[in-house]
Amino acid sequence: MTSIIYELTGVHVRFGSRVAMDIDSLIIRAGCLHVLIGPNGSGKSTLLSVLAFLVRPDRGCLTFCGSPVDWSGKQLTLLRKQVTLLHQDSYLFSSTVMTNVAFGLRMRGIDQKEARRHVEHFLALVGMAGFEERDATALSGGEARRVALARALACRPKVLLLDEPLAHVDQESAEIIEKLIATQCRAGTTIVMASHDEQIEERLPTRLIRLNAGRIDSVT
Amino acid sequence: MNSAPFVLLIACAGMLSGAAVRLKLSTTTSTQDAGILDILLPPFEKKCNCQVNVIAVGTGKALKLGESGDVDVVLVHARSLEDQFVAAGFGVNRRNVMFNDFVIIGPANDPAHIKTAKTAADALKRIAAARAPFISRGDESGTHQKEMELWRSAGLNPQGRWYRSVGQGMGETIIMATEVRGYTISDRGTYIKFKQGKTDLKILFEHEAGLFNPYGVIAVNPKKFPWVRYDLAMQFIDYLSGPEGQALIGGYRVGGEPIFFVYGRK
Amino acid sequence: MGFIAESLRKAVLLIVSGSSDVVSAVSTSLVVSGSSIVLASLVGIPAGIGIGTGEFPLKRVLLTLLNTLMAMPTVVVGLLVYAVISRQGVLGSWNLLFTPTGMILGLTLLALPIVANYSLSAVKGADPRIVPTALTLGATRFQSLLQLTREIRFGILAAIIAGFGRVISEVGAAMMLGGNIRGYTRTMTTAIALQTEQGEFAYGLALGIILMGVALAVNALLTYVQEKRRA
Numbered sequence: 001m002t003s004i005i006y007e008l009t010g011v012h013v014r015f016g017s018r019v020a021m022d023i024d025s026l027i028i029r030a031g032c033l034h035v036l037i038g039p040n041g042s043g044k045s046t047l048l049s050v051l052a053f054l055v056r057p058d059r060g061c062l063t064f065c066g067s068p069v070d071w072s073g074k075q076l077t078l079l080r081k082q083v084t085l086l087h088q089d090s091y092l093f094s095s096t097v098m099t100n101v102a103f104g105l106r107m108r109g110i111d112q113k114e115a116r117r118h119v120e121h122f123l124a125l126v127g128m129a130g131f132e133e134r135d136a137t138a139l140s141g142g143e144a145r146r147v148a149l150a151r152a153l154a155c156r157p158k159v160l161l162l163d164e165p166l167a168h169v170d171q172e173s174a175e176i177i178e179k180l181i182a183t184q185c186r187a188g189t190t191i192v193m194a195s196h197d198e199q200i201e202e203r204l205p206t207r208l209i210r211l212n213a214g215r216i217d218s219v220t
Numbered sequence: 221m222n223s224a225p226f227v228l229l230i231a232c233a234g235m236l237s238g239a240a241v242r243l244k245l246s247t248t249t250s251t252q253d254a255g256i257l258d259i260l261l262p263p264f265e266k267k268c269n270c271q272v273n274v275i276a277v278g279t280g281k282a283l284k285l286g287e288s289g290d291v292d293v294v295l296v297h298a299r300s301l302e303d304q305f306v307a308a309g310f311g312v313n314r315r316n317v318m319f320n321d322f323v324i325i326g327p328a329n330d331p332a333h334i335k336t337a338k339t340a341a342d343a344l345k346r347i348a349a350a351r352a353p354f355i356s357r358g359d360e361s362g363t364h365q366k367e368m369e370l371w372r373s374a375g376l377n378p379q380g381r382w383y384r385s386v387g388q389g390m391g392e393t394i395i396m397a398t399e400v401r402g403y404t405i406s407d408r409g410t411y412i413k414f415k416q417g418k419t420d421l422k423i424l425f426e427h428e429a430g431l432f433n434p435y436g437v438i439a440v441n442p443k444k445f446p447w448v449r450y451d452l453a454m455q456f457i458d459y460l461s462g463p464e465g466q467a468l469i470g471g472y473r474v475g476g477e478p479i480f481f482v483y484g485r486k
Numbered sequence: 487m488g489f490i491a492e493s494l495r496k497a498v499l500l501i502v503s504g505s506s507d508v509v510s511a512v513s514t515s516l517v518v519s520g521s522s523i524v525l526a527s528l529v530g531i532p533a534g535i536g537i538g539t540g541e542f543p544l545k546r547v548l549l550t551l552l553n554t555l556m557a558m559p560t561v562v563v564g565l566l567v568y569a570v571i572s573r574q575g576v577l578g579s580w581n582l583l584f585t586p587t588g589m590i591l592g593l594t595l596l597a598l599p600i601v602a603n604y605s606l607s608a609v610k611g612a613d614p615r616i617v618p619t620a621l622t623l624g625a626t627r628f629q630s631l632l633q634l635t636r637e638i639r640f641g642i643l644a645a646i647i648a649g650f651g652r653v654i655s656e657v658g659a660a661m662m663l664g665g666n667i668r669g670y671t672r673t674m675t676t677a678i679a680l681q682t683e684q685g686e687f688a689y690g691l692a693l694g695i696i697l698m699g700v701a702l703a704v705n706a707l708l709t710y711v712q713e714k715r716r717a
Binding site for chain 3: 049052054073077080081083084085087089090091093094095103104107108151152155
């Protein structure tokens with residue numbers, strides 16, 4: 001039996017008066033590939049934010065790798081270094097592609113010089129070799145998505161969370177991204193992905209989690 | 221972030237604040253504007269190897285600075301206020317330094333006919349009667365004190381649109397009087413300075429005992445404020461009332477005219 | 487209005503002749519204003535960002551207070567600082583009245599609400615994705631705020647420029663706290679006030695032209711330095 005990464009119990013998230021998420025029980029085990037399926041507003045992004053330790057639920061219990069999350073500052077920083085979220089419309093910092101992709105590495109104490117090697121490796125992975133000195137704010141939609149993915153991968157997280165990674169990108173970028181997801185899976189990264197595409201389970205070994213209005217409909 | 225410029229700035233500020241021994245002198249704006257300090261201070265600063273910091277404000281404030289111990293020595297021209305200052309224990313060793321006088325200036329055509337007045341109080345009476353525009357300092361300065369004294373001897377309490385109390389310095393007051401072609405009382409020194417190009421008003425009344433304007437220098441009392449530079453202040457007072465200072469004051473000219481006069485030698 | 491032409495002529499003469507009074511006034515203005523804006527930024531920028539990004543019970547109160555401070559007349563700030571640093575005041579023994587340091591204290595208090603408020607605005611207008619992005623990439627809360635500051639750097643620069651404009655043009659508080667002492671606490675602005683009071687309008691305006699030139703040069707420099715350092 002593979003180990004349990006996340007265990008959610010009675011987790012409730014509210015934004016103002018709107019209930020964004022209400023999950024009685026959910027277990028996510030290590031390995032691939034967990035896909036969150038559901039219409040807009042069903043709570044997919046909220047769940048990903050909670051799993052990324054960016055949003056604190058107002059009720060409920062969350063454990064990560066067996067230990068309960070107490071949401072203290074110190075613990076959060078450690079946890080966030082193991083889990084990386086790629087937002088649906090990710091924000092690239094207003095500087096070079098190099099600086100963006102190296103960000104996670106710098107946060108983990110790797111100096112500028114050594115980071116360069118890693119950056120070049122990950123840019124090559126997403127098919128953007130040579131883009132290091134380009135202005136990150138001047139990229140096309142697909143290019144920006146791939147740089148954001150390279151930036152997330154460079155963090156070498158235990159868990160990779162992806163919010164609609166294949167939405168609104170060109171064919172070439174979509175193929176590269178899907179191939180990388182598969183590679184990460186085989187390498188042992190746990191991936192939780194929000195998607196509209198129900199056909200993905202035909203291409204990769206998948207566990208589907210259906211969400212509706214913040215609650216879990218089914219898990220298959 | 222490069223912090224070098226920041227460090228440099230603070231160092232400059234430090235340098236600006238440090239350095240020489242400072243004697244803080246409060247005086248009136250008209251004294252400073254007359255320019256006498258520019259020739260009086262440098263020889264003294266050289267002699268005592270110090271810097272005289274001149275804070276020029278209204279008469280009232282100049283004395284108040286002495287009353288709070290924020291300056292070491294005071295040079296003003298308001299005898300009654302000076303006497304109160306010393307009597308209350310704020311100042312010691314008051315000495316006469318110099319004197320000049322006040323003049324009543326106005327437009328050349330003299331609509332109120334004050335040229336033929338017998339006394340200054342009479343002149344003001346005529347201005348009030350003619351309702352000619354009159355600008356008052358209105359700021360508790362020595363000049364203003366003198367003006368109020370004269371209105372009192374004339375038995376009048378000036379009121380009405382013709383009488384404008386502006387709360388400004390002497391220079392600005394003269395400018396205003398020039399603009400409205402009105403009358404005002406000024407110390408002779410400031411008027412002489414302004415005569416050259418800034419005003420076309422003329423002296424219409426002068427040389428009366430009531431317009432006498434004596435200047436006094438007072439050291440701030442070290443018993444009340446132990447931190448004041450009393451020794452340096454006394455050196456300054458000795459210098460001002462001594463032969464060197466008195467010669468410089470007596471010899472000071474603006475546009476060829478003397479502004480200040482010294483008392484005769486004893 | 488013939489004195490405008492005369493002022494331009496006088497301004498050129500003053501600059502060319504390198505009059506020591508003018509040089510002293512310019513350098514005093516720069517040192518006093520420069521120090522004040524540096525201190526105001528060191529406190530104001532983190533304060534503005536902190537209030538803008540934080541969630542704490544007194545947030546509304548602080549925001550209102552900040553807005554009110556911006557409307558405070560400079561003469562009031564001058565009076566308050568005067569009361570504190572005068573010999574009769576709490577900090578009397580520090581001997582700050584009628585010194586450049588005393589002026590810096592007052593000017594810093596004047597610039598602080600401006601820098602904080604503009605920084606706050608810059609934060610409010612920032613992309614809300616910046617901090618979560620930095621956090622998910624492994625940044626600590628502090629590092630994420632640093633990154634936020636980098637992303638809104640033009641807004642921050644605007645805050646500094648606005649604050650600098652405030653202090654370099656200050657007359658009232660500078661006069662009250664510095665005493666307009668020639669060669670020591672006389673700034674460009676207090677020198678202009680003095681010239682005006684003495685009726686020397688052309689001289690005063692000439693100094694004003696020089697002051698605007700100095701302010702222009704500083705702003706140009708700040709903008710250039712920022713353009714160069716594209717992180």
